[in-house]
Amino acid sequence: xxxxxxxxxxxxxxxxxxxxxxxxxxxxxxxxxxxxxxxxxxxxxxxxxxxxxxxxxxxxxxxxxxxxxxxxxxxxxxxxxxxxxxxxxxxxxxxxxxxxxxxxxxxxxxxxxxxxxxxxxxxxxxxxxxxxxxxxxxxxxxxxxxxxxxxxxxxxxxxxxxxxxxxxxxxxxxxxxxxxxxxxxxxxxxxxxxxxxxxxxxxxxxxxxxxxxxxxxxxxxxxxxxxxxxxxxxxxxxxxxxxxxxxxxxxxxxxxxxxxxxxxxxxxxxxxxxxxxxxxxxxxxxxxxxxxxxxxxxxxxxxxxxxxxxxxxxxxxxxxx
Amino acid sequence: xxxxxxxxxxxxxxxxxxxxxxxxxxxxxxxxxxxxxxxxxxxxxxxxxxxxxxxxxxxxxxxxxxxxxxxxxxxxxxxxxxxxxxxxxxxxxxxxxxxxxxxxxxxxxxxxxxxxxxxxxxxxxxxxxxxxxxxxxxxxxxxxxxxxxxxxxxxxxxxxxxxxxxxxxxxxxxxxxxxxxxxxxxxxxxxxxxxxxxxxxxxxxxxxxxxxxxxxxxxxxxxxxxxxxxxxxxxxxxxxxxxxxxxxxxxxxxxxxxxxxxxxxxxxxxxxxxxxxxxxxxxxxxxxxxxxxxxxxxxxxxxxxxxxxxxxxxxxxxxxxxxxxxxxxxxxxxxxxxxxxxxxxxxxxxxxxxxxxxxxxxxxxxxxxxxxxxxxxxxxxxxxxxxxxxxxxxxxxxxxxxxxxxxxxxxxxxxxxxxxxxxxxxx
Numbered sequence: 001x002x003x004x005x006x007x008x009x010x011x012x013x014x015x016x017x018x019x020x021x022x023x024x025x026x027x028x029x030x031x032x033x034x035x036x037x038x039x040x041x042x043x044x045x046x047x048x049x050x051x052x053x054x055x056x057x058x059x060x061x062x063x064x065x066x067x068x069x070x071x072x073x074x075x076x077x078x079x080x081x082x083x084x085x086x087x088x089x090x091x092x093x094x095x096x097x098x099x100x101x102x103x104x105x106x107x108x109x110x111x112x113x114x115x116x117x118x119x120x121x122x123x124x125x126x127x128x129x130x131x132x133x134x135x136x137x138x139x140x141x142x143x144x145x146x147x148x149x150x151x152x153x154x155x156x157x158x159x160x161x162x163x164x165x166x167x168x169x170x171x172x173x174x175x176x177x178x179x180x181x182x183x184x185x186x187x188x189x190x191x192x193x194x195x196x197x198x199x200x201x202x203x204x205x206x207x208x209x210x211x212x213x214x215x216x217x218x219x220x221x222x223x224x225x226x227x228x229x230x231x232x233x234x235x236x237x238x239x240x241x242x243x244x245x246x247x248x249x250x251x252x253x254x255x256x257x258x259x260x261x262x263x264x265x266x267x268x269x270x271x272x273x274x275x276x277x278x279x280x281x282x283x284x285x286x287x288x289x290x291x292x293x294x295x296x297x298x299x300x301x302x303x304x305x306x307x308x309x310x311x312x313x314x315x316x317x318x319x320x321x
Numbered sequence: 322x323x324x325x326x327x328x329x330x331x332x333x334x335x336x337x338x339x340x341x342x343x344x345x346x347x348x349x350x351x352x353x354x355x356x357x358x359x360x361x362x363x364x365x366x367x368x369x370x371x372x373x374x375x376x377x378x379x380x381x382x383x384x385x386x387x388x389x390x391x392x393x394x395x396x397x398x399x400x401x402x403x404x405x406x407x408x409x410x411x412x413x414x415x416x417x418x419x420x421x422x423x424x425x426x427x428x429x430x431x432x433x434x435x436x437x438x439x440x441x442x443x444x445x446x447x448x449x450x451x452x453x454x455x456x457x458x459x460x461x462x463x464x465x466x467x468x469x470x471x472x473x474x475x476x477x478x479x480x481x482x483x484x485x486x487x488x489x490x491x492x493x494x495x496x497x498x499x500x501x502x503x504x505x506x507x508x509x510x511x512x513x514x515x516x517x518x519x520x521x522x523x524x525x526x527x528x529x530x531x532x533x534x535x536x537x538x539x540x541x542x543x544x545x546x547x548x549x550x551x552x553x554x555x556x557x558x559x560x561x562x563x564x565x566x567x568x569x570x571x572x573x574x575x576x577x578x579x580x581x582x583x584x585x586x587x588x589x590x591x592x593x594x595x596x597x598x599x600x601x602x603x604x605x606x607x608x609x610x611x612x613x614x615x616x617x618x619x620x621x622x623x624x625x626x627x628x629x630x631x632x633x634x635x636x637x638x639x640x641x642x643x644x645x646x647x648x649x650x651x652x653x654x655x656x657x658x659x660x661x662x663x664x665x666x667x668x669x670x671x672x673x674x675x676x677x678x679x680x681x682x683x684x685x686x687x688x689x690x691x692x693x694x695x696x697x698x699x700x701x702x703x704x705x706x707x708x709x710x711x712x713x714x715x716x717x718x719x720x721x722x723x724x725x726x727x728x729x730x731x732x733x734x735x736x737x738x739x740x741x742x743x744x745x746x747x748x
Contacts, residue, residue: 052551076553084548085545091335099327100553102324103328
């Protein structure tokens with residue numbers, strides 16, 4: 001096993017008039033769960049498509065599992081879950097899964113027992129009902145997502161790439177997905193997923209890369225990324241709703257460069273050269289009843305807003321999905 | 322290669338499993354056989370059943386003429402007495418006729434025939450009945466009257482009518498032969514039938530299976546399957562598997578049709594005999610040598626691939642089934658234009674126009690087989706035009722693959738022709 005499951009060096013991709021990915025380099029350690037984070041239109045899907053050799057980069061090189069992606073055999077060891085679910089609606093589920101297996105070089109006789117195992121595990125096959133014999137469009141949306149997921153993992157890939165896997169999942173399926181990602185990591189597989197849901201990424205990823213406007217903003221292990229957020233973040237909690245006085249203080253740009261307002265809870269980024277003691281004093285003077293005032297490591301969400309915001313993303317885009 | 326088979330197999334099996342394929346492939350020949358036998362049996366019955374009974378002859382002063390007509394209508398084995406003759410004077414004709422009409426209305430009579438001096442002169446007679454449009458009966462009556470008129474005329478000239486009828490009985494059948502470089506062989510009309518069959522089957526195949534490819538590409542785009550597949554196989558491979566898979570479906574269907582046609586050809590006589598149809602009209606077999614058969618096959622494969630790739634490329638440029646038909650417009654137009662030329666070529670398969678059309682890529686898949694069936698092509702023409710078709714198919718595949726490769730992952734507004742050019746350049 002090479003050190004990196006994915007090694008992207010100086011990759012650039014330009015479409016007609018706009019630069020989709022610019023000089024991007026990133027390394028994903030083998031056996032890790034890696035988050036590719038960025039707002040919509042940041043270049044995540046383009047990057048993933050280049051990793052899968054669906055489109056070719058204009059410059060730079062991409063190695064997957066130690067092999068260049070130009071050598072298409074390596075793709076048989078990669079599993080890919082696209083952002084928008086893609087399956088033949090009129091096909092019988094089992095035949096469809098066999099076909100997806102064959103596309104990855106797994107003959108039907110090898111695929112069949114695996115399909116059965118997965119379908120039983122995800123309760124698509126129960127003693128009462130075998131959905132494998134139904135056509136895909138007879139299945140509910142949630143079941144179709146499960147089928148797609150089985151298709152992604154059927155050939156037991158070493159590298160799994162999930163493009164926005166959590167979008168549109170109900171809590172039960174989202175939990176099943178998290179469990180599966182954890183299990184894949186335990187079995188030594190590498191999982192890369194793109195998302196703009198920072199909470200998921202923060203809980204699951206060993207390392208992340210934040211990209212915006214096609215450029216890398218920040219990458220590294222979760223600890224590195226967090227420490228890059230600095231120690232200028234303060235968690236503030238109030239007993240009641242904030243009065244006008246508190247709101248005015250938090251709007252003071254000499255003191256606070258950003259405040260993430262959750263009404264009774266704030267994540268505050270101190271302005272450069274501002275003193276936390278001064279902020280605390282002014283809040284007390286304003287009559288705020290403080291239940292918590294603490295220096296914290298910023299959340300990934302906060303870092304994302306801070307870095308991507310500073311990088312100047314398009315108006316109206318935030319880290320919230 | 323295994324992946325190509327996976328795509329090929331899926332395209333083939335998923336289509337062959339549809340009920341439309343099963344209906345088209347198996348029910349169509351059954352329907353055709355049913356029509357053929359049914360028509361033969363029914364027309365046989367109709368001819369034999371065309372007997373005139375229960376009619377009345379209104380004789381308006383013709384005398385013996387009416388008796389003779391009656392005898393001829395009844396036939397040599399029939400009973401002339403079953404056809405009553407009502408003899409009336411000209412001034413009673415209207416009254417007698419209204420009585421006859423009443424009889425027909427109340428179904429006591431099938432119909433009535435009015436014979437007057439005009440009938441004797443051989444110019445005009447009148448038959449009124451519920452089934453007055455029945456060709457069998459009217460023809461029988463017409464022939465009976467004509468026979469009597471002719472006999473009377475001949476007699477007036479002093480000739481023996483019975484002898485003359487014998488002399489005039491000639492039943493010639495014209496056999497048409499097709500002259501080729503190899504000599505005389507095959508049946509000319511059979512070649513024409515073959516040509517028509519080829520044109521119809523080719524047209525249906527190109528339009529139906531072509532749009533089937535178009536829709537499947539659009540479906541893969543709208544359901545985003547294309548993205549999953551693109552992450553596993555090359556676009557060119559997917560396109561090849563799709564086109565050849567669908568071509569095989571078309572070939573399967575045509576093989577079944579051909580097999581049923583051959584079976585029908587050999588079993589037609591015995592089956593018809595069972596229905597009591599003695600001698601079925603013989604169907605001449607077209608003269609197709611093995612070499613020409615191979616050429617047909619090659620032209621079909623390359624011609625189909627040519628158009629199938631264009632349909633696939635057209636499908637790759639759109640995102641919805643609504644837009645698909647519009648995108649297919651130019652390709653469909655090409656096919657329709659090619660088939661519009663089929664008629665002039667059919668009438669003059671060796672004309673300069675026909676020769677020129679055999680060399681043009683988008684018309685040659687239609688015109689070439691037509692001409693092969695109708696006339697003899699020089700070796701240079703055969704090889705040259707087929708090579709030309711192969712080369713242009715290669716070019717079409719190359720262009721389509723590029724458009725397809727870019728288009729299958731492209732969403733958004735339909736590209737202009739200029740943008741298509743850019744797609745081809747960048748892929």
